[in-house]
Amino acid sequence: MKTNGKCTKCNSNDIVKIPGRAGAYASGNNIMTGMTTFSAVLVTRYLCCSCGYSEEWIDNKKDIEKIRAKY
Numbered sequence: 001m002k003t004n005g006k007c008t009k010c011n012s013n014d015i016v017k018i019p020g021r022a023g024a025y026a027s028g029n030n031i032m033t034g035m036t037t038f039s040a041v042l043v044t045r046y047l048c049c050s051c052g053y054s055e056e057w058i059d060n061k062k063d064i065e066k067i068r069a070k071y
Helices: 061-070
Strands: 015-018 030-032 040-042 044-048 054-057
Touching (some): 040 061
Antiparallel strands (some): 030 040
16 A cells, blocks of 8 residues: 555555654554653554555664664
């Protein structure tokens, strides 16, 4: 879905990208790697509006390394 814009379940092109965000009290679609929102790793969602299938991706390679180091 992320790379080709097609749903891997139903082959639909009706895909929306929902950007990750870090809000107050760790709300939003993120993974916390520290105590503050500045340490949040944003998780981008891709949703098929035809069948409801969704995927989550970490877009930034440096953020993947932060998660690896923490967990």
